[in-house]
Each structure stands twice: as C-alpha cells, then as structure tokens.
Amino acid sequence: MSFEPKLLGFLCNWCSYAGADLAGVSRIQYPPNMRVIRVMCSGRVDPKFLIQALELGIDGVYVMGCHIGDCHYLEGNYEALRKFDMTKKLLSFVGLDNRIRLDWVSASEGVRFGEVVSKFVEDIRALGPSPLSRDNPDQELLKKVKAINMAAGTKRLRALVGRQRKITEEENVYGEKVPEEEFNELLDTALKEEYDRQRILLALARDSKSVKDLAVELSLEPSLVLEHMLTLKGRSQVDFQEIIGNTPLFMRI
Amino acid sequence: MSEEEKKEENVRVGIFVCHCGSNIGGLIDCHKLAEESKELPFVAHAEDNLYTCSETGLAAIKKAIEEHNLNRVVVASCTPRTHEPLFRECISEAGLNPYLFNFVNIRDQCTWVHMKHAQEAYDKAKDLIKMGAAKAVKLEPLEMIMVNITPAAMVIGGGVAGMSAALSLSRQGFKTYLVEKEDKLGGRLNSLYKLFPYDIDASEFIGNIISNVQNAKNLEILTSSQVINIEGFVGNFEVEVEHNGTINTFEIGAIIVAVGSSILDPTGLFGYDGNKRITQFELESKLKNNKINQKDIIMIQCVGSRIEERPYCSSVCCMTALKNALNIKDQNPEAHITILFRDLYTPGTEYEEYYRKAREQGVLFVKYDPEKMPVIEETQVKVFNEYINTEMTIPYDLLVLSTPLVANDDNKELAQMLKVPLEANKFFLEAHVKLRPNDFATDGVYIGGSAKWPVDITESISQGYAAASRASTILSHDTIEVEGATSCLPEYNKSLCTGCEVCVKVCPFNAIIKNEDDEIEIIEALCKGCGVCAATCTNQALVIRHFTDDQIMSEIFAYGGE
Ligand code: FES
Numbered sequence: 054m055s056f057e058p059k060l061l062g063f064l065c066n067w068c069s070y071a072g073a074d075l076a077g078v079s080r081i082q083y084p085p086n087m088r089v090i091r092v093m094c095s096g097r098v099d100p101k102f103l104i105q106a107l108e109l110g111i112d113g114v115y116v117m118g119c120h121i122g123d124c125h126y127l128e129g130n131y132e133a134l135r136k137f138d139m140t141k142k143l144l145s146f147v148g149l150d151n152r153i154r155l156d157w158v159s160a161s162e163g164v165r166f167g168e169v170v171s172k173f174v175e176d177i178r179a180l181g182p183s184p185l186s187r188d189n190p191d192q193e194l195l196k197k198v199k200a201i202n203m204a205a206g207t208k209r210l211r212a213l214v215g216r217q218r219k220i221t222e223e224e225n226v227y228g229e230k231v232p233e234e235e236f237n238e239l240l241d242t243a244l245k246e247e248y249d250r251q252r253i254l255l256a257l258a259r260d261s262k263s264v265k266d267l268a269v270e271l272s273l274e275p276s277l278v279l280e281h282m283l284t285l286k287g288r289s290q291v292d293f294q295e296i297i298g299n300t301p302l303f304m305r306i
Numbered sequence: 307m308s309e310e311e312k313k314e315e316n317v318r319v320g321i322f323v324c325h326c327g328s329n330i331g332g333l334i335d336c337h338k339l340a341e342e343s344k345e346l347p348f349v350a351h352a353e354d355n356l357y358t359c360s361e362t363g364l365a366a367i368k369k370a371i372e373e374h375n376l377n378r379v380v381v382a383s384c385t386p387r388t389h390e391p392l393f394r395e396c397i398s399e400a401g402l403n404p405y406l407f408n409f410v411n412i413r414d415q416c417t418w419v420h421m422k423h424a425q426e427a428y429d430k431a432k433d434l435i436k437m438g439a440a441k442a443v444k445l446e447p448l449e450m451i452m453v454n455i456t457p458a459a460m461v462i463g464g465g466v467a468g469m470s471a472a473l474s475l476s477r478q479g480f481k482t483y484l485v486e487k488e489d490k491l492g493g494r495l496n497s498l499y500k501l502f503p504y505d506i507d508a509s510e511f512i513g514n515i516i517s518n519v520q521n522a523k524n525l526e527i528l529t530s531s532q533v534i535n536i537e538g539f540v541g542n543f544e545v546e547v548e549h550n551g552t553i554n555t556f557e558i559g560a561i562i563v564a565v566g567s568s569i570l571d572p573t574g575l576f577g578y579d580g581n582k583r584i585t586q587f588e589l590e591s592k593l594k595n596n597k598i599n600q601k602d603i604i605m606i607q608c609v610g611s612r613i614e615e616r617p618y619c620s621s622v623c624c625m626t627a628l629k630n631a632l633n634i635k636d637q638n639p640e641a642h643i644t645i646l647f648r649d650l651y652t653p654g655t656e657y658e659e660y661y662r663k664a665r666e667q668g669v670l671f672v673k674y675d676p677e678k679m680p681v682i683e684e685t686q687v688k689v690f691n692e693y694i695n696t697e698m699t700i701p702y703d704l705l706v707l708s709t710p711l712v713a714n715d716d717n718k719e720l721a722q723m724l725k726v727p728l729e730a731n732k733f734f735l736e737a738h739v740k741l742r743p744n745d746f747a748t749d750g751v752y753i754g755g756s757a758k759w760p761v762d763i764t765e766s767i768s769q770g771y772a773a774a775s776r777a778s779t780i781l782s783h784d785t786i787e788v789e790g791a792t793s794c795l796p797e798y799n800k801s802l803c804t805g806c807e808v809c810v811k812v813c814p815f816n817a818i819i820k821n822e823d824d825e826i827e828i829i830e831a832l833c834k835g836c837g838v839c840a841a842t843c844t845n846q847a848l849v850i851r852h853f854t855d856d857q858i859m860s861e862i863f864a865y866g867g868e
Binding site: 077091093110111128136187215 | 850
C-alpha cells in the first residue's frame with residue numbers, strides 16, 4: 054500500500070476556508086488527507102503552530118490565506134508571508150522546510166483549492182513519511198525540531214520578524230530604509246544563533262556540561278559554543294555550576 | 307485554563323452529528339461517529355440528528371443541554387460560515403454563552419469532496435470532531451461588544467438599483483446619501499430605448515424615478531462624486547467622497563454597493579465597426595432616434611460570453627434581442643430579421659411571450675454551434691444551421707452583436723476599500739448565493755443589481771429594495787452587538803508584556819495603543835480579531851479570544867497525538 058500523508062491545513066476564514074467550502078458546493082473531489090484548522094486570518098498563524106505540528110509527526114502543513122491585497126484585515130497575509138518565510142528558514146536547518154507550504158486561495162477558487170491540495174498530497178507522498186512520524190520518530194531530529202520550536206518563541210526572532218516590514222518597507226526616524234538583502238542577512242544570522250542557543254539549552258536540560266562536551270555533542274565549534282554561553286548567561290538562562298579541574302560546567306537556570 | 311481547572315469547572319461537552327439528510331449520512335455512518343465521540347475527553351453526551359439545524363434538531367440540542375448539564379456544544383455538519391449564528395443563538399436560548407459553541411465542518415469540506423472514499427471521509431470526520439471537541443473544551447464565555455449605530459446610509463451607484471435602494475431607505479426615515487460618479491443619475495437606462503416587459507419607454511420610466519429621488523426627503527444626491535476611502539466598521543463607517551477636487555467625509559451606518567456593470571468593448575469581435583456592425587446597446591440609441599431603415603438585419607447572440615475567457619451568461623441579451631427585433635419591426639415592418647443564437651433564455655410568465663410574438667412577426671431563429679462560429683463577410687454571414695445540418699448564407703445591411711455586461715474596471719478598488727471579495731469575473735461576491743444573496747460577509751455592507759452579476763431592470767429594482775431592507779436591519783437599531791472575539795492582554799499575562807510595541811505597529815486597525823500608564827491597551831471596538839498581533843507578540847502575552855494559542859494548540863495535538 055502506498056503511503057498516505059497526514060496533513061494539516063490552516064485556512065483563513067474569509068478566503069481560503071470559503072474557497073474550500075465552495076469546492077464542496079461544487080463537488081470538486083480531492084484526496085482526503087488534510088484536516089483543517091480555521092483561523093480568522095492567515096496572519097494568525099504563529100510559526101510555533103507549524104513547527105509543533107511537524108514535531109508531532111504530521112507529514113505536511115499548509116497555510117492558506119487571501120491573495121495579497123485581498124486580506125479581509127488588509128495586511129494580515131503580508132505578515133503571514135514573513136512569518137512563514139522565517140519558519141521555512143528555521144526548518145531548513147533540519148531539512149523539513151519542504152513539508153510546509155503557503156498559498157493564496159480566494160473565496161471563488163473552489164476548483165483551485167482542490168487542485169492545490171491534491172498537489173500538496175502528491176508532493177508530500179513523493180517525499181515519503183516524515184522522519185518524525187509516530188511509529189518511529191528520529192530522536193536526534195526530534196531534539197533539533199524542539200530547539201527550532203523554542204527558537205521560534207524567542208523574543209529576538211519574534212521582534213525581528215514582527216518589525217521586518219517596518220524596517221524594510223518604511224524609513225526609520227533617520228530617514229533610512231534597510232534594504233531587503235541586508236535585513237535577510239541579519240535575520241539569517243539571528244536564526245542560526247537562536248537555533249544553536251536553544252539546542253544548547255536543551256542539551257543542558259538534564260545535566261550540567263562543559264563547553265567542550267557541548268561542542269562535541271552538538272557538532273559546533275567550541276569557540277562558538279563559548280560565545281553562546283556568554284550570551285545565555287547574560288540572559289540569565291545558564292550559569293556556572295562548578296569548576297572541575299580547569300573546566301567550568303554550565304547548568305540551565 | 308489547565309486540565310485541573312477544567313475538571314473543577316466540570317466541563318461537559320455535547321456533540322451533535324448532523325446527517326444533513328443524505329448529504330453527510332448518505333456517505334458516512336453518523337450514528338457511529340456520535341457513538342465514538344462519546345469516548346473523547348470531557349464529552350458528556352453525543353447524538354446524531356437527521357437535520358441538526360431543523361426545529362427538531364435545535365430542540366434536541368436544548369433538551370440535551372438541560373438533561374446532561376452540557377456547558378460546551380459541538381455541531382458537526384455543514385459550515386460555520388452559514389450556520390454558526392443559528393447554533394450560537396440556539397445555545398444561548400438554552401442559557402449558555404454563545405461562544406461556548408464550536409463548529410465542525412464535515413459536509414462542505416468532507417463528504418461533499420470525498421464522495422468516492424467513504425472510509426477515508428469517515429476517518430477524516432472523526433479526526434475533525436476530535437479536534438473540534440478538544441477546542442471546545444478550551445472555549446471560554448465571551449461578551450459581545452456594543453457599538454452605536456449612525457442612522458445614515460450610503461448607496462454607491464445612482465442607477466436603477468441604487469436609486470431604488472436609496473428611495474426605500476430615505477422613505478423609511480434614514481438619512482441617505484446617493485453617490486454617482488457620472489454627472490447625472492440613471493445609469494445605463496439613460497441610453498436605452500424601450501424596456502421589457504410591456505415596452506415601457508425607458509426615458510420616461512427613469513425620468514420618473516429620478517424625479518422621485520430628487521424630491522425625496524432625507525436623500526442627498528452626490529453626482530460627479532467618487533468614494534475614495536472607507537474606514538470603520540458596521541454602524542460606524544467613515545466614508546470619504548471626492549467631488550470636483552474637494553473631499554468630504556460622511557459618517558455612515560450601512561453601505562450599499564449598486565455600482566452596476568459595464569459594456570464589453572466589442573472591438574475585434576465579428577467585424578465590429580460601430581457603423582454597419584454594432585452592438586445591441588448602440589442599436590437602442592438608433593431606435594431612440596428612429597433611425598432604422600435597413601432591410602436585412604442579423605443579430606448574433608452570446609458574442610463574447612459563454613466562452614472560456616468569460617464563461618457566464620449575461621442573462622439580459624436574449625430578451626434585449628427579442629425586444630429590439632420587435633421594436634425594429636414596429637418602426638420598419640418590411641425588415642427581415644434573423645437571430646443567430648446558441649440557446650434562448652426567456653424565463654417566467656412574461657418573457658416567453660416575446661419569443662412567440664417575434665416568431666409570429668416572421669423573425670427567423672437560427673441555432674449556431676460554438677464550434678462552428680458564424681463567419682462574417684462584407685455583406686453576408688455564413689452560418690452552419692444545426693437544425694437542418696447545412697451552411698446558410700444570409701445577407702445583411704445591419705449586423706447587431708449581443709455583447710454581455712461585464713464587471714466594472716474599478717470594482718477592485720472599491721472591493722479593497724470595503725474589504726469584500728470579487729468573484730472570478732470581477733463581479734462582487736455576495737456572502738452566500740442562497741442564504742445571504744444581498745449581504746457581504748462584512749457586516750453592514752450590502753449589494754444589489756448588476757454589480758453582482760448581470761440582471762435586468764425588474765431584478766435590479768427588487769435587489770435594490772432587498773439591499774435597502776437588509777441595511778435597515780442595522781440602521782433601525784441604536785446599538786448593535788459586534789464580535790467579542792478580539793485581542794486582549796489578560797491580567798495574568800500582563801507581566802509577560804515587555805512593552806516592545808511591535809503589536810502596536812503591526813495592527814492593521816490601530817486598535818492597540820500604549821496608554822498613559824505606559825501599558826499596552828487594546829481598543830476592543832476597533833479590533834477585528836484577525837490575530838496578527840498574537841502571532842507576532844514577542845513574548846506571547848497577547849491572547850486572541852476564541853482563537854487562543856491554547857485552543858489552536860489543542861486542535862493540533864488532538865490531530866497529531868500527544
Ligand atoms: S483574512 Fe484571509 S489572509 Fe487575512
């Protein structure tokens with residue numbers, strides 16, 4: 054028997070959910086793999102929702118909203134786009150980025166709704182089951198996805214993405230605008246840093262560890278780990294526990 | 307609320323699975339679905355109903371609330387977009403807060419779209435109910451927000467639909483503004499000759515309506531005026547109207563869209579030249595000036611409609627052609643008229659008579675096949691006659707093209723200002739074709755006439771009245787309750803708020819401010835509950851009522867497994 058993907062969809066109430074209803078009214082037939090969570094606007098979809106779903110082993114997650122310019126709340130889908138892009142970048146650290154998708158489906162696109170869902174089912178089927186799927190989740194990967202989930206909840210990343218449109222589309226008080234590429238570089242660095250820091254915090258969940266241990270465990274440069282430890286200490290998330298020989302052991306607070 | 311608190315509150319969920327006749331029950335076993343949902347956490351009762359939305363079904367819900375002491379209700383049936391208000395009302399009649407209701411869509415998004423996969427559809431419905439019940443457990447009672455209503459209406463479009471709406475509203479005593487972008491009222495009717503049925507003179511007819519509008523109390527006419535911006539919400543719109551370079555702002559309670567439609571530019575179709583080959587519309591003005599002396603006249607139906615690019619039927623062209631054919635015969639009984647058609651559409655008790663009369667007077671009807679389009683030559687048309695299976699050659703000195711009504715070019719801008727959708731052909735899309743044909747999904751905005759799809763005069767007038775009547779359901783109240791599912795910064799989350807103000811910037815409605823106490827505050831009447839602020843909040847302090855993180859996460863977990 055071929056693999057049947059388990060999919061989740063977040064649909065905005067005003068366009069995509071209405072489009073899905075129209076598909077029904079028109080009796081458009083599409084594969085029954087996706088369960089839908091209705092939200093008022095695609096902008097409501099927190100990156101954590103997508104990551105959590107993947108963490109639970111769901112094979113693919115779809116976010117659908119109104120076409121750009123048509124959002125019932127004016128700009129919600131612009132925000133959705135930014136958040137989705139960030140989520141995708143975070144998930145690319147572990148190769149799960151092709152399991153989430155964003156699309157715009159209007160209230161009149163019943164046929165198209167059926168088409169895009171069918172396509173998603175097909176594409177995820179081609180990818181095969183998620184390495185985190187229920188029966189046999191890849192434990193190492195699971196830890197990384199947990200770190201991604203935590204990273205998506207950090208103030209730094211949320212503030213960056215939340216301000217992204219203002220920063221790149223409007224001038225600041227000094228009359229300057231940050232070009233998109235420059236912002237992206239900034240964001241990319243932040244994403245990687247926060248991801249690594251959350252991995253460190255997770256690794257410290259049970260026992261205290263030295264920088265060297267952590268570096269080996271997480272395959273990171275020791276100097277990098279040390280830098281992160283200092284930041285985390287500054288945020289009062291870790292502290293020295295004891296010094297054994299010459300090596301300080303860190304613990305999570 | 308934690309699990310502990312839930313137990314303390316003694317959450318009791320009731321689940322009602324609707325057969326919807328055979329729409330759901332014909333494919334999947336609703337009784338079994340209900341039985342199995344009894345196993346779900348906090349579910350105290352489950353049953354299946356033939357039609358949960360019927361009197362009997364609603365009574366069953368009320369009875370179960372009482373008998374089983376339910377404090378959360380889940381209905382698994384059609385779609386919340388049409389039926390949520392009904393069930394909310396039902397449970398509030400039974401004494402529950404209307405927000406303690408959750409809808410599960412197992413028809414439009416399940417049995418109707420998986421008709422060949424009964425088992426999979428069943429599994430999907432079961433998952434959806436599980437998710438819906440999980441969310442229901444987390445639902446919290448909410449209060450609706452009261453807002454005041456400005457008892458004034460604005461009708462956009464001064465054609466026959468708009469004028470009918472404006473007259474009706476002003477006669478009911480509401481201050482009404484009628485906005486027309488041209489310099490005079492009347493719209494398309496100004497250039498028509500005679501109207502079907504009964505061959506009423508168009509100028510006389512529209513002249514009467516215009517003079518009624520001009521003499522109406524409470525009715526202000528704004529010609530050469532254009533709506534350029536709309537802010538606010540039901541009962542409290544602020545509309546900016548531009549007139550000769552000056553901008554005035556109006557406080558409006560309800561808005562009616564009656565902008566009508568446009569005429570397809572026929573350039574390039576069937577040798578159109580505006581002279582010997584003209585549109586029905588141009589024919590009307592010739593008739594008006596008694597200028598039809600041509601002998602051989604051919605009309606072609608469905609020119610530029612019911613094709614791939616424009617698949618819809620323009621609905622008025624058949625009757626227009628019949629009417630004009632008879633009018634030509636009136637002015638010039640010698641004329642030979644041939645109508646090339648694909649299908650003829652003369653519904654109702656009045657219109658078929660036109661077809662009969664036309665045949666009696668010798669109008670010739672030739673059915674053509676869209677696969678073998680008529681070929682237009684300089685003085686004759688070659689057409690393959692389907693009935694006799696041969697090609698005919700028909701001479702003409704006047705060729706009349708029945709072109710469709712199309713959506714206005716500027717519909718898009720108005721739709722964006724109103725936050726309402728357009729359909730695939732760029733006409734305005736109503737909230738529901740059967741249940742709410744003259745409403746938009748956006749509260750306080752209504753629609754009538756050809757802005758929705760092409761309709762004739764009679765229908766335009768009915769729809770104008772319908773839209774006015776819908777608007778008056780709002781305007782006749784001093785206050786109205788609006789959605790209570792807004793954003794909020796709950797007391798218990800106040801300490802989480804870092805005051806970063808990212809939410810203030812991201813809110814599309816300026817509903818979040820930092821108040822004098824330097825605290826984040828949500829102005830609830832402005833908040834529309836989109837949820838962008840919560841998805842953005844840097845420390846996850848903001849909560850979107852009815853779509854809380856906790857509620858959405860519970861749906862994700864119910865599906866993904868703990
Ligand atoms: S309402 Fe559909 S994306 Fe905002």
